[in-house]
Amino acid sequence: MKGVIFNILEELVEQRCGMQAWNNILSELGNAGIYTAGKSYPDEDLMVLVGAVSAKLEMPDSEVIGMFGEYMFSQLADRYPIFIEQENTLRGFLKSVDEVIHVEVRKLYENPNLPSFNCIDTDDQTLLMEYRSPRQLCILAEGLIRGAAQHYKTTITLEHPRCMHKGHDHCDLIIRFQA
Template identity: 60%
Template sequence: MKGVIFNVLEDMVISQCGMQTWNDILDEQVSGTGVYTASESYPDEELFGLVESVADKLEMPMADVISTFGTYMFHQLAARYPVFLNQSDNLRDFLISVGSVIHIEVQKLYDNPNLPTFSYDTIRDDQLIMRYKSPRKLCVLAEGLMRGASEYYKTPIEIDHPVCMHKGSDHCDLVVRFDHG
């Protein structure tokens, strides 16, 4: 996992719970310094351990922490890399651009970012089915990122998750319904 993800997690914990909580989590989980360089890669297990500690400290289910982190991460990445948002003027187009535009640009910025893949069913204007595949199985994080994008684009959505890798499938179907009011 790229260091930028660790940096965003640190920002979230410090802004929500304070520096002492972050330091406590690092003391429990990290064998190194706990300093992460945005472009460097770190073991996935290290991030998962940190998130697990956050969930324990906040007494929240892990899935809730991951989803909340995804929403927070979207806003942080949008502030750091606004060029990615200039590609689309609406949420639906933005979501469709994730695999073919944004992930291509991320690969230019970072060496071997190990990104998930997406394919899309765009038959209905009021619905988008995003087929998510990743060995990390971070579909809940993807949902949080989509909620963050929904807030950014001021477009209410509902997300259903009828097919999931955590239930034995080889992919997840994230069904996004757009509320056009």
């Protein structure tokens, strides 16, 4: 997982609970907490941190991950505006994500856990995103999509009928755009 994701989690915790809370989480986990955007770190580290954050906030993991996803989008948009500027619409942006991930993750390290998004234009109002990833972070993807919708000021409804957590080989994320 890219270091920037850890940085954003740190910011989220600092914003919600203060600097001391993040320091406490790190010291409880015996984690030095040094993460830089230029590097990738083990996925487990992030999951352990998310677990600790959920415990602190007294929220289930999935809810924290969803919230984190939404927050993450705004932070990523702030840091890497180029990807947002390239696309004028939410649909266009969502369809560009797969390509962006591949370049952004692989530019520094080969990563076998790369997620993939296969986009299918079901109709004018609907986009189907098939999410595949050994990490099974579909809830994070959901949060990111909600964050993107907010950024593009587009109202959407999001359905998630097929899910890897329910034994399917991939997740179907169905995004309906409201006119």
